[in-house]
Amino acid sequence: MKTKQVIKALSALAQESRLAVFRLLVEAGPAGLAAGKIGETLDIPAATLSFHLKELSNADLLVSHQEGRFVIYAVNFPAMTDLMGFLTDNCCGGQPCVTLPTAAIKKKNRL
Numbered sequence: 001m002k003t004k005q006v007i008k009a010l011s012a013l014a015q016e017s018r019l020a021v022f023r024l025l026v027e028a029g030p031a032g033l034a035a036g037k038i039g040e041t042l043d044i045p046a047a048t049l050s051f052h053l054k055e056l057s058n059a060d061l062l063v064s065h066q067e068g069r070f071v072i073y074a075v076n077f078p079a080m081t082d083l084m085g086f087l088t089d090n091c092c093g094g095q096p097c098v099t100l101p102t103a104a105i106k107k108k109n110r111l
Helices: 003-013 017-033 033-044 044-057 077-088 101-109
Strands: 063-065 070-075
Touching: 003 017, 003 044, 003 077, 017 033, 017 044, 017 070, 017 077, 033 044, 033 077
Parallel strands: none
Antiparallel strands: 063 070
């Protein structure tokens, strides 16, 4: 993944509603969710959600397709994997990484 693509993706995720949309769609998996269901679940008005979905799609983090009258959005998992790979490339200078237990990470994230 090129640096400009990474910056675009991270910029798209650097907003509370877009991050919430992305995390919801990660949970939904490859099947994705209809735009209306995303808005309903996250309590985001349709016009605002449309803007956020466009930003995430333009950053190549989401894919969409039409199912009847619904637009289904899903995470572009290969792009997400590339982004994570870019961020963790050369992690810990080639040394084994020290990892925190899952409970410690969740507690730290709540602070």
